[in-house]
Amino acid sequence: MATIEKSVLSKPQADSGFDVARIREDFPVLRQTVNGKPLVYLDNGASSQVPQVVIDRGSLYLEEEHSNIHRGVHYLSQRATTAYEGAREKVKRFINAREAKECIFVRGATEGINLVMHGYGRKFIGAGDEIIISAMEHHANIVPWQMLCEEKGATLRVIPMNDAGELLQDEYDSLLNEKTKFVAFTHVSNALGTVNPVKRMIDQAHKYGVPVLIDGAQSAPHMLVDVQDLDCDFYTFSGHKMFAPTGSGIIYGKAEVLETMNPFQGGGDMIKSVTFEKTTYADLPNKLEAGTPAIASQIGLGAAIDYLNSIDRVKAEAHEHELLRYATERLTAIEGVRIIGTAREKISVLSFVIDDIHPHDIGTILDQEGIAVRAGHHCAQPVMQRFKVPATARASFAFYNTKEEVDVLARTVERVIEIFS
């Protein structure tokens, strides 16, 4: 009997052919209750959950391989180094980089962008130069460039967006000029869900010979990414948003660009030789990875990539798309709810506001029903200013979410309105 019941429970969803119930079994965190209700985890845009295989891989490292990399001639150090460099190979294949050394391990996209700002920006950008970013950037892709502009006397230019949350391509084209020395924008907006036409935008910048950095924090977990096809000069993502532990992530850079850059930090592991008179730096990737990295986390990132490769990512993406479509339909139908971000091309993120109810109050009430959403400015205050809202509530989906969870969200949003009516 038990087996029959289980098979009924785990029957695949007819609409996408994606077996969500099966997938959910891989994520132990999803089995718990919060405030007596099953956890409905819709905060994947902030951090996604970790499957058992990734947890196991981290444990294996700590139980059997823990040691420092690139240093010891002993057995454990070699095993740790092999696992760490193995993770780099997996990243390389995951984003289709030409070489593994183009994938620099960082502790997340924020560090990735800062690495480029320090290593590339401070070396090659000067007074009178211009840097272009977009109106929908996360603070991580605004503040480092502001700091650079302030230091160098360069100017920050911002690509505006329309009311749907789409970047105005004509405006972008006219911002590009011979003074432009760097372009940085997000692949997918964390606050709006907009998918930007990155390939076109990269091509435009390259007409002026300008390198482009893509913030992939919200795209890498949800879509197939090919950095050679995009032809971006830099691409960065955070492991903790793609089913790996915090402290993992990468910044990809074209080898010829990375070669010209200054080191980000100085220290151990990034040198060939050190004397008090002169230090020679190591080759890539070590030149850009000073000190002992988050070995366990990056090995975990490798395991998360293995996990993603083991599922049908095309079906997973279709399932996520259906969740977004369904959630948009359900929430739009509720009087008083307004969706922020209605771009034609969107993935995984649904930001909304309710008339006269602050998102923080929405978040607290949803939490009481076991629903985790983000309430706030999503580290994108200029986006909030653009849409004239102090904050939004944001449901962000992963492939382990279900339509039933969207129903719970919609019902509870109705309850929020009831409480405040």
Next chain:
Amino acid sequence: MSELSELYQQVILDHNKKPRNFRKLESANHSAEGFNPLCGDQLTVYLNLEDDAVKEVSFEGSGCAISKAAASMMTQAIKGKTKQQAEQLFSEFHKMVTGELDEENTQNGLGNLKIFSGVRDFPVRVKCASLPWHTMHAALNKKEQISTE
């Protein structure tokens, strides 16, 4: 939903909907701005202090129901109080929402502000309730800008 109804009591919902003393105070001689960078709450508290007493008080800004109601009820509570009395209330309110004061069994001047005691069951919301009070405290002491972070 019992903790929830404790948090979102009718009085709080009413003050959220119709905040009292919600305006800029032209006669203000003290003011301060408060931010909660975590959620974007922002308010300005205006005071007209005369002979060390709060003659007039008002606030404006945007925030959640808890912070708005807390600000609204705070303006009612401190109007007419001396600076020292206002500071005393601030201290009692702060202790209540952080769970350091048993408001039912210890003598205090909180009165109807006790309805905010439910906030202590929602640790991330404590800052919402206390932001107006911190800002008022800063205005009393002439600090220009405060942040809960």
